Amino acid sequence: LAILGLTGVVLRLLVVVIRGMAAPAPICSLLGQPALPLLSAEGDINIGAVFPLHRNALFKVHSFTSRPEKTPCISINQREFQFAQTLIFALEEINNSSDLLPGLSLGYQVYDSCSYAPLAIHSALALMNSPGPEDSLGNPSSCSRSPAVLGIVGESSSTSTIGISSLVGPFNIPVISHFATCACLSNKKKFPSFFRTIPSDFYQSRALAKLVKHFGWNWVGVVNSNNDYGNNGMATFVEAAWHEGVCVEYQESIHRTDPREKLLDVVKVIRRATARVVVLFMGLGDIIPLMNEMALEGDPGLQWVGSESWITARLLAENKAYGFLRGAVGFAIRNARLDGLEGFLDKVHPSQAPDNTLLREFWETVFQCSFEGGSSTLCTGTESLAKLKNQYTDMSELRIPNKVYTAVYAIAHALHNLLTDLKNDTDSGKRPIRQNINNISCESFHSLCLSLRYLKEVRFRVKTGEEIWFDDNGDVVACYDLVNWQQEEDGTLQFHVVGLYDSSMPPEQRITFNKGKLAPASVCSASCPTGTRKAVQKGKPVCCYDCVPYSNGCYRCDLEYWSNEKRDLCVLKPVEFLSYEEMMGIVLVFFSLLGSGVTTLVAVVFSIHKDTPIVRANNSELSFLLLFFLTLCFLCSLTFIGRPSEWSCSLRHTAFGITFVLCMSCVLGKTIVVLMAFRATLPASNIMKWFGPPQQRLSVLAFTLIQVLICVLWLTVSPPFPYKNMKTYKEKVILECDVGSAIGFWAVLGYIGLLALLCFVLAFLARKLPDNFNEAKFITFSMLIFCAVWITFIPAYVSSPGKFTVAVEIFAILASSFGLLFCIFAPKCFIILLRPEQNTKKHMMGKTSNDTRY
Numbered sequence: 001l002a003i004l005g006l007t008g009v010v011l012r013l014l015v016v017v018i019r020g021m022a023a024p025a026p027i028c029s030l031l032g033q034p035a036l037p038l039l040s041a042e043g044d045i046n047i048g049a050v051f052p053l054h055r056n057a058l059f060k061v062h063s064f065t066s067r068p069e070k071t072p073c074i075s076i077n078q079r080e081f082q083f084a085q086t087l088i089f090a091l092e093e094i095n096n097s098s099d100l101l102p103g104l105s106l107g108y109q110v111y112d113s114c115s116y117a118p119l120a121i122h123s124a125l126a127l128m129n130s131p132g133p134e135d136s137l138g139n140p141s142s143c144s145r146s147p148a149v150l151g152i153v154g155e156s157s158s159t160s161t162i163g164i165s166s167l168v169g170p171f172n173i174p175v176i177s178h179f180a181t182c183a184c185l186s187n188k189k190k191f192p193s194f195f196r197t198i199p200s201d202f203y204q205s206r207a208l209a210k211l212v213k214h215f216g217w218n219w220v221g222v223v224n225s226n227n228d229y230g231n232n233g234m235a236t237f238v239e240a241a242w243h244e245g246v247c248v249e250y251q252e253s254i255h256r257t258d259p260r261e262k263l264l265d266v267v268k269v270i271r272r273a274t275a276r277v278v279v280l281f282m283g284l285g286d287i288i289p290l291m292n293e294m295a296l297e298g299d300p301g302l303q304w305v306g307s308e309s310w311i312t313a314r315l316l317a318e319n320k321a322y323g324f325l326r327g328a329v330g331f332a333i334r335n336a337r338l339d340g341l342e343g344f345l346d347k348v349h350p351s352q353a354p355d356n357t358l359l360r361e362f363w364e365t366v367f368q369c370s371f372e373g374g375s376s377t378l379c380t381g382t383e384s385l386a387k388l389k390n391q392y393t394d395m396s397e398l399r400i401p402n403k404v405y406t407a408v409y410a411i412a413h414a415l416h417n418l419l420t421d422l423k424n425d426t427d428s429g430k431r432p433i434r435q436n437i438n439n440i441s442c443e444s445f446h447s448l449c450l451s452l453r454y455l456k457e458v459r460f461r462v463k464t465g466e467e468i469w470f471d472d473n474g475d476v477v478a479c480y481d482l483v484n485w486q487q488e489e490d491g492t493l494q495f496h497v498v499g500l501y502d503s504s505m506p507p508e509q510r511i512t513f514n515k516g517k518l519a520p521a522s523v524c525s526a527s528c529p530t531g532t533r534k535a536v537q538k539g540k541p542v543c544c545y546d547c548v549p550y551s552n553g554c555y556r557c558d559l560e561y562w563s564n565e566k567r568d569l570c571v572l573k574p575v576e577f578l579s580y581e582e583m584m585g586i587v588l589v590f591f592s593l594l595g596s597g598v599t600t601l602v603a604v605v606f607s608i609h610k611d612t613p614i615v616r617a618n619n620s621e622l623s624f625l626l627l628f629f630l631t632l633c634f635l636c637s638l639t640f641i642g643r644p645s646e647w648s649c650s651l652r653h654t655a656f657g658i659t660f661v662l663c664m665s666c667v668l669g670k671t672i673v674v675l676m677a678f679r680a681t682l683p684a685s686n687i688m689k690w691f692g693p694p695q696q697r698l699s700v701l702a703f704t705l706i707q708v709l710i711c712v713l714w715l716t717v718s719p720p721f722p723y724k725n726m727k728t729y730k731e732k733v734i735l736e737c738d739v740g741s742a743i744g745f746w747a748v749l750g751y752i753g754l755l756a757l758l759c760f761v762l763a764f765l766a767r768k769l770p771d772n773f774n775e776a777k778f779i780t781f782s783m784l785i786f787c788a789v790w791i792t793f794i795p796a797y798v799s800s801p802g803k804f805t806v807a808v809e810i811f812a813i814l815a816s817s818f819g820l821l822f823c824i825f826a827p828k829c830f831i832i833l834l835r836p837e838q839n840t841k842k843h844m845m846g847k848t849s850n851d852t853r854y
Contacts, residue, residue, distance in 0.1 A: 035111065035122050035123055035125070035126035036126075037109040037110050037111050037126075038053060038110055038111065038112050038356070038357070038358040039084060039088070039108070039109075039110035039356070039358060040107070040108060040109045040110065041088075041107045041108055042107045043091075043095070043105040043106045043107025043108070044104050044105045044106070044107075045104065045105075045106055045107070045150050045415065046106070046107040046108060046109055046148060046149045046150065047087075047091065047106055047107070047108050047109075047149055047150055047151055047152075047153065047408065047411055048108070048109050048110075048111070048127035048148065048149035048151070048152040048153070049084065049087050049108060049109070049110045049111065049152065049153040049154050050110075050111045050112075050113050050120050050123045050124065050127075050152060050153075050154035050155045050160070050164060051080045051081075051083055051084050051110065051111075051112065051113065051154055051155065051156060052077055052080050052112070052113045052114060052115040052116075052120075052155065052156055052157065052160070053073075053076065053077055053080050053081055053084060053110075053112040053113075053114075053358065054073035054074060054075055054076055054077060054112060054114045054115065055074075055075040055076075055077050055114075055115050055285065056073070056074050056075050056114065056115060056116075071114070071116070071119060073112060073114035073119075076361055076362055076365050076366070077115070078362075078366060078392045079400075080156060081358075081362055081392065082345065082392050082393075082401060083156070083178065083400065083401060083404045084110050085344070085345055085348055086338070086341060086401040086404045086405055087108065087110065087153060087404050087405075087407075087408055088108060088110075089338075089340070089341055089344045089345075089405070090404070090405045090408035090409060091106050091107075091108055091408060092344075093340070094106055094408070094409070094412045100412055100413065100416055101412060101415065101416050101419070104419070106412065109127060109148065109149060111123035111126065111127065112358075113154075113155055113160055115157070115160075115285065116160075117157075117159050117160045117163050118163075120154075120155050120160035120161075120163055120164055121160075121163045121164060121167055123164075124152065124163075124164040124167050124168055125167065126148075127148055127149050127152055127168075127173075128148070128167075128168060128171065128173065129148070149173075150174075150411060150415060151173065151174040151175070151176060151411045151455075152164065152168065152173065152174070152175045152176070153176050153177075153178065153404065153407045153408060153411070154175075154177060154178070155177065155179075155180065156177075156178070156179040156180070157179070157180065157227070157229065157283065158180045158181065158182035158184075158185065158227070158228040158229040158232075159227050159228045159229070160180075161175070161177045161180035161182075161185065161194075162180075162182070162184070162185065162191075162228055165185065165190075165191040165193065165194040166190070166191065168193060169190075169191055169192050169193045169194065170192075171193075172192075172193055172452055173193055174193050174194075174195060174411070174414075174452055174455050175191075175193055175194050175195070176195045176196060176197060176407040176410060176411065176455075177194070177195075177196040177197075177198070177407070178196070178197055178198055178400060178403035178404040178406075178407050179198055179309075179400055179403065180196060180198070180229075181196075181198055181199065181200060181201045181204065181229065181233075181308070181309075182200075182201060182228045182229050182232045182233070183200045183201045183202040183205075183232055183233075183236055184228060184232050185200070185474075186200055186202065186473035186474065186475055187473075188472070188473060188474070191474075192452070193452055194474050195410070195455055195470050195474040196407075196474060196475060196476070197403040197406040197407045197410065197468065197476055198333060198400075198403045198476070199333075199475065199476060199477070199478030199479070199480070199503070200473075200475050200478065201229070201232065201233045201236060201307075202236060203478035203480075203501075203503050204233070204307060204308060204331055204478070204480065205233055205236035205237040205239075205240050205281075206236070206237075206240040207331050207478075207480060207501045207510070207511060208237055208240075208279060208305060208307070208330070208331065209237055209240035209241040209243070209244045209246060210240075210244060210510075210511055211305070211329070211331070211482070211511065212241065212244070212246050212277065212279070212305065213241075213244040213245065213246055214511070214513070217246065217277040217303070218245060218246050218247060218524065219246075219247055219249060219274065219275045219276075219277070219524035219544070220241070220246060220247075220248055220249065220275050220277040220278065220279055220305075221248065221249050221250045221251075221252075221269075221270060221273050221275040221277070221278045221279070222234055222237065222238065222248055222250070222251045222252070222278075222279045222281065223251075223252045223253075223254065223266060223270070223278060223279070223280050223281070223282065223290070224251070224252075224253050224280075224281040224282060225253070225254070225255065225281070225282045225283045225286040226253040226254060226255040226258075226286075227255065227283070227286075229281075229283060229309070230253065230281050230282055230283070230286070231253065233281040233307060234251065234253070234281045237279065237281060238251065247524060247544070249273050249274065249275040249524070250269055250273055250275070252266045252269055252270075254266055254282075254286060254289075254290060255286060256285050256286050256288075256289060258289075260293070263289055263290055263293045264293060266290065267290070267293045267294055267297070270294070270300065270302070271297070271300055274524065275524075276301070276302055276303060277302070277303045277304075277305060278302050278303070278304055278305065279305040279306075280304060280305070280306050280307065280310070281307045282307065282309065282310060283309050283310070284309055284310045284313050284315070284316075287310050287316070288315075288316075291316065291319075291321075291322050291325070292321075294324065295321040295322060295324070298324075299323070299324040300324060301324075302324070303327060303328075303329075304325055304327070304328040304329075305328070305329055305330055306328055306329070306330035307330060307331075308330070308331055308332050308333055308399075308480065311328065311329075311330035311331070311332050311483050311495075312332045312333075312397050312399060312483060312495055314394060314397060317485060317492075317493040317494075317495070318492070318493075320491075323487075323491075323493070325485055325493065326485055326486070326487045326493055327484070327485060327486075328484070328485040329482065329483065329484045329485070329498075330482075330483060331480035331481070331482055331483070331501055332399060332480060332481050332482075332483045332495075333399040333400065333402075333403065333480065333481075334399065334466075334479050334480065334481050335396075335397065335398060335399050335402075335481065336398050336399070336402035336464040336466070337395070337398065337464065338395075338398055338401065338402060338405055338464070339463070341395065341398070341401070342393060342395045345392065345393050346393060348362075349363070350363055366392065397495075402464065405462070406462055406466070406468055409460065409462055409468070410455065410458055410460075410468060410470075411455070413458050413460045414454040414455045414458045415454070417454050417457075417458065418454045455470065456470060456474075458470070477502075477503055477504050478501070478502075478503035479500075479501065479502050479503070479504075480500070480501040481497045481499075481500060482497065482498050482499030482500060482501065482511075482513070483495050483496070483497060483498070484496050484497075484498045498513065498514055499511060499512055499513040499514060500512050524544035524545075528545075528547035528569070534546075534547065534548075534570070535547075535548045557570035558570065559726045560572060560573060560724070560726065560733060561573065562730075562731055562732075573726075573731065573732050573733045574732045574733070575724075575732070575733045575734075575735050576729075576732050576733065576734050576735065576802055576803055577642075577643055577644060577734070577735040577736065577803055577806075578640070578641050578642075578803040578806045578807060579641065579642060579643070580641055580642060584803075584807055585641050588637065588641065588807065588810050588811075588814070589638065589641065591814050592634050592635065592637045592638055592810075592814060593634075595630075595634035595814060595817055595818060595821070596631045596634040596635050598821065599627055599630045599631045599634065599821055600627075600631060602627060602821070602825050602829060603624065603627040603628070603631075605829055605832060605833070606623060606624065606627070606825075606828075607624075609832050609839075612832065612839050613839060613840055614828055614831055614832060614839050615828070615832075621696065621697075622666050622669050622670050622673070622696055622700075623670075623825075625662075625666050625700065626663060626666035626667065626670070626820075626824070627825070629659060629662040629663045629666060630663055630817055630820060630821055632655075632659040632662070633656075633659045633660060633663060633813060633817045634813075634814065634817055636652070636655040636656050636659050636813065637656075637810045637813045637814055639651050639652040639655055639656075640652050640806050640809060640810050640813075641806075641810070643735065644722040644723075644735055644736060644737045645722055646719075646721055646722060648737075649719075649720035649721055649722055649737035649738075650715055650719050650720050652720075652737065653711075653720055653737075653739065653745065653748065654711040654714075654715065654748075656748075656813060657707055657710070657711055657748035657749075657751075657752065658704065658707055658708060658711060660752050660813075660816075661703060661704050661706075661707040661751065661752060661755065662700065662704050663817075663820060664703070664752060664755035664756055664759060665699065665700040665703035665704055665755065666700055667759050667779060667782070667783075667820070667824075668699075668703070668755060668758060668759045668762070669696045669699050669700060670775065670779065671759055671762040671763045671776060671779055672699075672762065673696065675762060675765070675776075703755065706751065707748065707751055707752075710744065710747050710748055710751060711744075711748065713744065714740070714741055714744030714745070714747070714748070717741055717744065718740040718741035718744065719740050719741075720737050720738060720739050720740045720745075721737070721738055721740060722735060722736075722737060722738075723735075723736055723737065723738035725802075728801050728802060729801070729802065734801075734802045734803070736802075736803075736805065736806070737806075749790075752790075753787075753790065756783055756786050756787055756790075757787070759779060759783050760780065760783035760784065760787060762776075763776045763777075763779035763780040763783060764776075764780050775824070778823050778824050778827060779823075779824060781823045782819055782820045782823035782824050785815075785816070785819030785820075785823060786816045786819055786820065789812050789815045789816045789819065790812060790816065793808065793809070793812040796808045797809060797812075
């Protein structure tokens, strides 16, 4: 039975294989209903776009037994409809241009995401796959054709944009967003093909933190949208606020789909909190339900700080119920003027495309008109009509439409540069194309059409005067207007620009203000009056404290604080360290640079006269190495100046230890060579073969490797670290570098001292060797100076207070380095430059009649 069963399985497998071999090639067929654009026009090359043209998607419960129906959308979004028409306006402007893509027409396919991320992804799939009748017929050629569009503009929300970018990124289809500001989209590993013409929230969050700090609000509340935009923006703001010394009393997240009970809870938190400043990092759709609930209970008397998504929303400013938003302040995208857009928007009418349901819905919903046969027959509500129409045709706030306009031009300029390069490369054999670019489409160059390099390198200036280019993360330079909601005499709220933020400026100059301080104040605790002290409130941030009267007229300040002149308040002690700005630091830097400069000059002199006897007789290779390492010794003293940090404390001691061992190794090598050279002159001596250049380099490396191991062990076990010394002086804090492991510190110094002592002993023994120019004498003097400096350094280092401890260490480094430089190289330079007649081999060997010694 087992054999029969196995035989049956084998036969079935053979049948399957035979059927597979005889089956036709697989074809592509569309699964489900094709997504069709709501606005479209064919061109030589098409650009895709995804906008939330409707505010809500109408969800239906499915039985899971049949194919689900298409999700209907309700409540048309006038603002997003304006964005879509701005895209069409920009494309028509490009098509009519003689300078940009001449003779080539750009088409468009605009899809609706209904403010719903799954529908946005579904629209992106449609733009990638170009669904059409041929797909439903199973046309096999549709498996390998290019995408329907060159690039995708959109989406407006960060969450939907994340979905689109994640989907199309692996296929190198560029996505340029005009309104997705989440800093997470700057991650090129996750979103390699994403670009945006609006700044990242990374800059806005930090700008808002600096703004809050500027007005003295160190106690704030934060409410954000419960989505990628709000959560990422809130997290970045809270981190930046902490660095600015601003405390956050509460953090709340809401979403437009939350029940009313959730909104009421957030309103209660806002009204009961002591913080009088509220930062709203929210989208426009999320803030409206919250403001409705706030309006029901009257003016809360708060200072509102807003993100760019709502701070210039006319829908909020023109609603009288939201009058409590007066005084709101926040950063907004810089405004612009697009000539010709107003007339273009006025001409949008269903008669342009009688079969277009979106145009008909827009007019029927917004203008309350009904259509029969393609023409309007009835319009009602004329008083509200003008107000509704202004939301669509208002030209005073074109901040976001300008970003849509810019995104279209970015794609057009990148395409223009690509086609220009392709046309210029036709003779190189890289890719033959038609000489006439009028007929070029994506199918003409396939994957090159999707190249992102041209978008990364694009740089152009739009007619508004703004220069556009993308950094390595696909972001543009962040420029914001600081907007303040001010109430006019007629009671309306108007947006007034009261400052500017520019990320291209130095950090301290990025925000400029042209208005005074805003009210009200928002601090956890007011400044303590005379005769009281600060007592931190348990469980609250350090900016929250109680003002407690002094007990018995006296109170001891904390270690980092010191009593003021009136003896009634504790103030921070000044922090002291050796800085570049003070006179002592400037003098030490001068001598450090002077020493490195003189050493370099000596190296140049030796290099020019490298073939002369005096240079060759004194081991030129080790001489050049010693000059290079002496330069490093002079420069390593610079690491001891400046505010101590973890990396600088570790760097200064290890750099000092290793560079001086390198110098000592070279000096020791030169000394040994002098001794061995004399012994090599004795009969039957062949000892110099063991002390050639390779052996000399190896000895320097070996001696230095021991010091490197000591430093690595020191940094691993207990490295140096910055330390606030509050014991030496009571009235100030000394910021210094603690050596960490004292054994490691003295081991580094001890090893240097051991090599110096060895050099001194060997050089002393060789000081009277019978050469007219005996280098051992100069090495002996240099080692005497070196050892004298470091022997006197130890008591001076231990007894010097504060920043003078560092100054003593720098002085020891410079003094010993100058000693080595002048004692070893000054006599040689004297003969090379001033006594060239003595720079001969005979004189070096002491065979001249003149027995002068140097």
